[in-house]
């Protein structure tokens with residue numbers, strides 16, 4: 482993987498592609514896919530010259546999943562988080578009180594600060610700062626569509642397909658109409 486620091490307790494200074502570092506300079510597990518994480522831990526510390534040759538081939542690691550009882554990787558965390566967020570919109574009142582609307586907006590901003598993948602959190606906060614992306618929470622449908630748009634912004638960033646937001650409720654509340 483990496484060049485070892487001068488001292489044994491220093492984090493390695495170079496990491497395989499895909500490993501995201503935290504603000505402390507150490508690998509951030511909730512920001513990194515399990516495949517990249519596994520590639521890092523399999524490699525141990527190598528000299529820079531061996532970095533490209535010692536990484537397991539992508540096909541060996543791309544379908545790796547973290548064990549269920551281990552800390553989540555960026556994808557597991559993301560899926561669980563979207564499940565929670567969309568499920569919150571699905572059970573949100575059709576006509577929320579002004580107090581609940583205020584609390585819901587606060588929740589979104591607080592969530593964006595506490596999200597465990599810090600690079601994801603930063604991008605999400607940046608997205609939220611744009612006026613047109615401010616949380617829309619005056620009804621269940623409005624909130625559900627807004628959440629769908631927020632999710633689509635991440636989908637687009639990651640090169641994934643956009644989801645059809647006219648179908649957010651079928652996906653997260655009623656089940657698909659056949």
Ligand code: FAD
Pocket residue numbers: 555556557558559560561562563567596600601602604605628629630631632633635636639643644649652
């Ligand atoms: P997910 O994107 O997790 O989606 C789960 C399910 O939701 C899908 O199977 C689909 O049925 C449904 N769905 C998909 N799109 C929508 C939509 N628009 N509206 C409603 N339902 C939908 N990962 C990164 O690698 N980098 C990031 O910067 C990053 N930022 C994130 C920011 C936030 C706030 C969150 C919650 C997650 C972030 N993630 C990020 C994780 C990423 O979005 C995915 O969760 C992860 O890549 C796993 O993707 P997936 O393909 O399994 O499905």
